[in-house]
Amino acid sequence: MDIINLEKEIEAGNLDAVKEILIQNPELANTDTSHRISPLLLACYYKKPEIANLIAEFVGQLTIFEACAAGKLDAATLLIFQNPNWLNKFSEDGFTPLALACYFGHENIASFLIEKGAEVNLASKNGFNVFPIHSSVAANNIKITKMLLDNGAYPNVCQKAGLAPLHTAAQLGNIELIILLLEHGAEVGLRMEGGKLPADLAAEKGFNEIAEILREE
Numbered sequence: 001m002d003i004i005n006l007e008k009e010i011e012a013g014n015l016d017a018v019k020e021i022l023i024q025n026p027e028l029a030n031t032d033t034s035h036r037i038s039p040l041l042l043a044c045y046y047k048k049p050e051i052a053n054l055i056a057e058f059v060g061q062l063t064i065f066e067a068c069a070a071g072k073l074d075a076a077t078l079l080i081f082q083n084p085n086w087l088n089k090f091s092e093d094g095f096t097p098l099a100l101a102c103y104f105g106h107e108n109i110a111s112f113l114i115e116k117g118a119e120v121n122l123a124s125k126n127g128f129n130v131f132p133i134h135s136s137v138a139a140n141n142i143k144i145t146k147m148l149l150d151n152g153a154y155p156n157v158c159q160k161a162g163l164a165p166l167h168t169a170a171q172l173g174n175i176e177l178i179i180l181l182l183e184h185g186a187e188v189g190l191r192m193e194g195g196k197l198p199a200d201l202a203a204e205k206g207f208n209e210i211a212e213i214l215r216e217e
Contacts, residue, residue, distance in 0.1 A: 003031050003039075010043050010051055018051050022058045029058035036092050044069040044104060065091040068098075068113070071106040080116055087118045094126025095135075102144050103135035110136075110144050120153040129159045137165040142176055155186040162192040170198035170214060173207040178214070188214050 006028050009017040022029055033042050040059060043052035044066075052070045056062060064086045067075040076097070080086060088096055098118040101109040110132075114120060124130040133153045136144040145165075149155060158164050166186040169177040178198075182188075191197055199214035 003028055003033055006039055007033050007035075007042065010039060010048060011046055013046070013048050013051065015050055015054060019054055022055065026058050029055050030060060032092075038063070038066060040066045041069055041091075041093075044100075063091075064089065064097050065095070065100055068101040068106065068109050069104050071101075071104065071109065073106075073108050073112070076101075076109050077112055080113070084116070087113060087116055088122055090125045094124045094128070095130070096122055096124075096132070098122075099124060099130065099132045099135045102132045102141070102148070103139050105139050105141050105144065107141070107143050107147070110147060114147065114151050120148050120151050121157070123157070123159075127160070131157045131159065133157065133165050134159050134163070134168070137168045137172075137177060137181075140172055140174055140177065142174075142180060145177060146180055149180070149184040155181050155184045156190060158190070158192075161194075162190075164190045164192075164198070166190065166198045166214075167192060167196075167201055170202040170207070170210060171205055173202065173205060173210055175210060175213075178210065 006021050029039055033039055035042060040052050040055040043055055056070060062072060062075045064079045067079060090096060098110060098113045101113060120132055133145060133148045136148055156164055166181050169181055188198055199211045202214060203211035
């Protein structure tokens with residue numbers, strides 16, 4: 001068994017197969033995948049939390065990125081206490097610990113990182129220009145988004161293609177998230193590359209009432 005087989009079983013969500021591979025080849029848990037990230041992070045990205053937790057049992061020591069993505073608060077806090085300079089470190093795929101905690105919805109870890117001084121306005125280092133607030137909005141997470149905004153996150157930052165947080169919230173049809181962003185200064189007139197407004201994206205998804213609200217604003 002090699003890392004490619006492990007990747008395939010992770011992607012397919014085959015928990016038993018992943019377990020069998022790791023029992024036979026435990027070193028694969030610490031071997032980078034073809035995506036240049038660890039198997040545990042790969043499982044997180046594929047939204048396979050049970051598999052991520054299983055892989056964690058085979059990993060000698062989690063990295064700060066794995067701990068934040070998988071929601072391992074104890075490991076994350078210990079690593080930051082031991083290495084406070086890791087708060088704003090970038091992973092191999094260009095994300096900070098805070099961005100990963102935000103994207104995967106781990107409110108307790110996001111809160112801890114912010115409390116310890118994680119930069120809320122630090123963009124990803126991979127060409128996509130993703131800020132933590134983009135990650136929390138994409139995850140449809142109101143609590144983390146509010147936490148970021150209350151701690152100084154900019155509401156109108158744009159990632160690749162000019163996508164602002166309000167564009168994503170409109171596309172998701174999440175009125176609570178939209179109201180939260182508007183209350184913190186999100187601009188309804190921001191246009192993506194190509195000219196689309198948040199209202200346009202809401203309308204495309206069939207959220208016509210939200211589109212009207214955003215146009216009235």
